[in-house]
Amino acid sequence: MSDNRALQRVNILVNHILQSSPTSSSNLSLTREICLQYSPPELNESCVFDVKEMRKLLDGHDVVDRDWIYGLMTQSNLFNRKERGGKIFVSPDYNQTMEQQREITMKRIWYLLENGVFQGWLTESGPEAELRKLALLEVCGIYDHSVSIKVGVHFFLWGNAVKFFGTKRHHEKWLKSTEDYVVKGCFAMTELGHGSNVRGIETVTTYDPTTEEFVISTPCESAQKYWIGGAANHATHTIVFSQLHINGTNQGVHAFIAQIRDQDGNICPNIRIADCGHKIGLNGVDNGRIWFDNLRIPRENLLNAVADVSSDGKYVSAIKDPDQRFGAFMAPLTSGRVTIASSAIYSAKVGLATAIRYSLSRRAFSVTANGPEVLLLDYPSHQRRLLPLLAKTYAMSFAANELKMIYVKRTPETNKAIHVVSSGFKAVLTWHNMRTLQECREAVGGQGIKTENLVGQLKGEFDVQTTFEGDNNVLMQQVSKALFAEYVSCKKRNKPFKGLGLEHMNGSRPVLPTQLTSSTLRCSQFQTNVFCLRERDLLEQFTSEIAQLQGRGESREISFLQSHQLAEDLGKAFTEKAILQTILDAEAKLPAGSVKDVLGLVRSMYALISLEEDPSLLRYGYLSRENVGDVRREVSKLCGELRPHALALVTSFGIPDSFLSPIAFNWVEANAWSSV
């Protein structure tokens, strides 16, 4: 900006000396008329519903606090403010080196800390405080995934581990100092040889009663801690996940606190740390590897909410069954999947808002001789590429909100449901984001290649979401396994289904009409029926296939592996139905009016595109070939009906202009010679 001003000033001086009139001769206006002109989509698009109401619905909670932190970021020079086409944008400079990105990310976090963003994040409890925290974290992620991951590791992994695995002595010592970043925490669970399979980790901890210390060691290279966010540069402390060997007995995985750096940032004795190196994205996060060389830590550093070791070296735990112990241990970590699922949807929103705004201002090819070029979004094919993804993003927004709600209101009884729902949602929502970003990247053409325009870059930044906190494929298998267990247990005890949204299985199997008219297809009852039928049938098929395999003498585990195709279809059917339910519930709560009407269209699009994309409907014969053709035609019709609302629908995402990218606005001006 200052360069620009200097240049203007030079021009003025030159003109002054030469006594000529300032720039912009009359020719210029002539060429302007011939040239393409940017026309803001707002001028031509109408808005039939209250965008603010829709935004409140989508964000679900803490809208004022979201706006506050958006403002905090736009007002600081730390967030790489830049002007393009007369507008201010904030987004990281991804052309910085990895080291620079790490340092600036840390500085941004300091800034947010100083402004009180993290106040109460560990010292306050209750649903309201938790939701506020989630909202603020989401906005961090809209600015830059690295910021939200680095904050997330510190508060949600390190901080929550102390809070939930630890007891009073840990809380007093660590929570406040974590909230104030006096200690910087990381979370050493994953190893080179073990990721999703946490129970297989190889780090070993023994107890030395003579000094009342635990001794942590990395027995082999595959036991090195890997991808530990914060470990490479900044973290002073870590949670260590390790097998606990007491008197020769392995008591399973336990969590310990270890200091890895002193306050000056020097690595502590008996610790070795190496960098994970440059990554395909998320380079603002300093992922590192850790080896423990018989590191000694005080006995009190065992996080002992579930189990403890007495000073003379006796193992004590209220939960005798090691499986249950492990489950109790891992339950609080669900927060990771909750935040990942909702942040994936916000990333998809950035991509869609950008691509749709661009497609409402960019034209290509005329369809008549000498006629004007056609707006991208007026091509039915372009509508078909973007609008179904928009509808899915809406539905999944409600799904993410519902997941947050059940998470913040969790009780021991809801743990299982949260595990299953969060697994399914995390996988489906992060996959959806990756697919959406790729489509948006292609939909904005070459502009999507420019890092500054974000959509392309975000693919690299968010790709890891499909892997961390549980590989998506593994998570989907867990969904099917959980449904199987639920089915078997209900049948065995001859009890009705309750929970996990399976209550519909207590009723009779829905019958679908042979002929599908437009109004049938858009009817919420019909849509619910198809989704229920699919889930029910797949669950029945899955359980009977497992039973058959077991009948032939296969073990339960082998049977699951053999049935992976049905498991995959079932996991998807369950998750898609759960998502549909959340948007139906949101719609039902609304008073009659334009917001409800438009949301109804969006919901129908979500339901029908999910049916169109799923080959299992034909494969298992839930719909006929003719039915599937009707669904496809209806999707196309819905594209046309959603087209007029496209701008208002992405505006309702509530993402401020400055957090989108230059191609979402005046991309001609942003690329003008005067801005070079």
Added chain:
Amino acid sequence: MAVEMASHSQVLVEEKSGVRILTLNRPKQLNALSFQMISRLLQLCLAYEEDPSVKLVILKGLGRAFCAGGDVAAVVRDIKQGNWRLGANYFSDEYILNYVMATYSKPQVSILNGIVMGGGAGVSVHGRFRIATENTVFAMPETALGLFPDIGASYFLSRLPGFFGEYVGLTGARLDGAEMLACGLATHFVPSKRLTALEADLCRVGSSDPTFASTILDAYTQKPRLKQQSAYRRLDVIDKCFSRRTVEEIISALEREATQEADGWISATILSLKKASPASLKISLRSIREGRLQGVGQCLIREYRMVCHVIKGEISKDFVEGCRAILVDKDKNPKWEPRRLEDMKDSMVEKYFTRVEEEGEWEDLKLPARKNLPAIAISKL
């Protein structure tokens, strides 16, 4: 020289080739904007935009004020007579004028040689060029009156560096010409003795391309020294405190600063916040925060909703009380209701931002369709 000198006219018009000089002419009332003045300005602005012979518009004030604000005394009279809707009409016209100026296709030069407050900022800051002088006194004093910085202030205050806008909008702090230039509220600083020559030079502009006016203005502008005790030199403290989430947190951040070192400026800042209407402070902060993420049009639409709630007085009657204490009785001792910040609940704040529920035909502010809408005018939400 064709000068319209009719003494009854509250807006004087001079035509000098391609330039129109508009002079606010209500010096006894410090050029406070009457309903008449607003209608006249709007009518003139729209006509000049259509008239190809007009290249530039100059706006200035007669006497020691550029413009001390809106004519709130008249609005309060209407409210007291049970006619809040008349007041709503006043604000509606005023905001439409602000919007037209913010999206004006020809350069507007406002000469701020004196007091610029509230509504006065609304008819100048949105324009292309704002000339401050050594006589300029700028303030947004609304929170002390039980109102909030309206006239599109949530748009321009929120875009000042850091959190200076929150400071100016919440405390009503006075800025001089040098400070206005430093923070960007003014684009140029010209000593008042050179204004006559500047005006004459500007009258030679023959094109509506702003670079012509800009060249002339650049030749007159000076870089004034920011006074030693200027608030703008305290931007670090302002950013640290006024960035906080709530008004309560802003005040406690300031109090923490004050305990670290005795400082007259911080105490004065705290005092002005404590004297202001709690309701006003809370809705003002939220308005600026929302405005930061919105275009000028959306800001004005939101402010219109807010101002209608203010004058309707169902949530708080602080506006009438503030005007009584400051403008009418001048006892400077308003009895705010709610009295304390903590009594002004989030749910009450929220109401100011919703549509006005009214039997009858209350409608959101309808902005006129504008050609050549600049990027700044279009923002989402």
